[in-house]
Amino acid sequence: MSKIIDITQPASYSYISDTCSYRYIKEGDGLPLRDNLYHKSILKAAEIKRMTSKMSDWWTQTHDSLYAQLGGEPAVDAAVDIFYRKVLSDDRISHFFEDVDMDQQAAKQKAFLTMAFGGPHHYTGQDMRRAHAHLVPRGLSDGHVNAVIENLASTLRELGVREELIAQVGAIAESTRSDVLNR
Numbered sequence: 001m002s003k004i005i006d007i008t009q010p011a012s013y014s015y016i017s018d019t020c021s022y023r024y025i026k027e028g029d030g031l032p033l034r035d036n037l038y039h040k041s042i043l044k045a046a047e048i049k050r051m052t053s054k055m056s057d058w059w060t061q062t063h064d065s066l067y068a069q070l071g072g073e074p075a076v077d078a079a080v081d082i083f084y085r086k087v088l089s090d091d092r093i094s095h096f097f098e099d100v101d102m103d104q105q106a107a108k109q110k111a112f113l114t115m116a117f118g119g120p121h122h123y124t125g126q127d128m129r130r131a132h133a134h135l136v137p138r139g140l141s142d143g144h145v146n147a148v149i150e151n152l153a154s155t156l157r158e159l160g161v162r163e164e165l166i167a168q169v170g171a172i173a174e175s176t177r178s179d180v181l182n183r
């Protein structure tokens with residue numbers, strides 16, 4: 001037996017939520033036409049709510065995040081390109097990248113940093129632990145991580161990024177240390 005909801009009462013508006021539309025569907029088998037339309041409008045409301053929440057996520061990612069403050073996609077693209085030029089000419093770490101396809105590596109790093117900086121990302125690469133596991137037997141150590149973080153900071157400084165933001169980027173890179181070193 002389906003529960004009857006009086007849609008003329010203002011209290012019914014509280015049914016416009018995901019949970020309640022779910023409850024209503026369960027209780028509303030064999031609804032008459034009027035209720036079916038109402039049922040559809042509840043589903044529409046839930047859809048609008050989901051879209052609004054996605055739009056709000058998008059706004060945060062593109063306007064309020066560290067990614068946005070750094071300058072978004074063009075800034076991350078430029079930074080990663082300069083960063084890998086530095087890495088490849090840094091004798092402390094360049095040997096790790098000898099057999100690596102650097103175009104692919106730069107693309108993965110851009111996607112990873114976009115995600116790490118809170119931007120709209122599509123990172124599908126490996127997690128940091130797995131990505132660097134094969135480098136540990138080759139001697140990957142804290143000193144190498146320090147060198148990478150140093151190169152990233154000097155890249156951002158060269159691009160005129162504020163020290164406060166460079167510190168935030170440094171902290172994010174630092175937070176991956178134990179995964180990168182598989183500790």
Ligand code: HEM
Pocket residue numbers: 093096097100105108109112124125126127131132135140144145146148149173174176177180
């Ligand atoms: C400090 C933080 C670090 C971050 C955030 C980072 C990020 C990444 C990312 C996103 C990838 C791509 C993963 C994939 O293939 O799906 C990667 C791969 C790689 N990273 Fe790092 N990395 C870090 C430290 C280091 C260090 C210290 C080294 C060595 C000096 C290093 C050397 C490499 C190499 C050689 C690859 C390519 C592996 C391969 O394709 O065989 N990374 N890293």
